[in-house]
Amino acid sequence: MSDVLESKSMPVLSTLAVVRDECQFVLSGVPNSPETTALILHPLVEARIGVDAMALNAQDDGRASFSFMVHQDDYQSALTILEQLVPRWGDAHIQTNQTIARLSMSGPALWLQPGIMDVALTALAVPNIRVDSVTTSEQTISVLIAEVDVESAVQALQQAFIGLELVTDEMRC
Known part of the structure; x- marks a missing residue:
């Protein structure tokens, strides 16, 4: 399955924000x-x-x-x-x-980019990360996952979307 992710990797997402609080x-x-x-x-x-x-x-x-x-x-x-x-x-x-984290991926005009959601959810499926909820907007895809899965999820999404910049809740202060 990683071959599929590599062929689908695209620089359409610019930021991955992690909120744990x-x-x-x-x-x-x-x-x-x-x-x-x-x-x-x-x-x-x-x-x-x-x-x-x-x-x-x-x-x-x-x-x-x-x-x-x-x-x-x-x-x-x-x-x-x-x-x-x-x-x-x-x-x-x-x-x-109370043990949930939100990962928000953002980039320009995501709704015009076919396959973004497929790549993101497939990337999370590879390490068997359960997604509790998904919300989308024109420029953001947010997923709710178990807080214990954050590091694996970040790694999987960064691999699927090469060059994704990580912004954590600690960095937002």
Whole structure:
């Protein structure tokens, strides 16, 4: 499989950022309505908790799964707020992951570059790194992985995309 990666290597990504100080929240079984997301976000904002990487996934039964990231320092406060909200939705529940890392690959006009996602996910598959979530934008691909897999993931992605510059959360200060 490394032969495939070598032939697909392309200099379309310029930066790989690693963030290790976030936690993921997933609220499952919440009503799929604009009111629900407002009810979730408003108390977090009032508590001055920054929320990032939000995703709302609708289900056929009118329910949804709402996931997002917060800084580790805000984990307990966010959990307390959410534990007060969730009972209003009956069988809804909260899942958290405090041992997650986000790797964000960026480059110009990624959405115009066919095969970028294939190369990135194939690179992570070779060392058997499980991807918990993928988000994309015009210039960024972010993957959530287990924090223990960061070094292997960085190495695999740097090999797949020759010349990728590494920026860690420690370097952003």
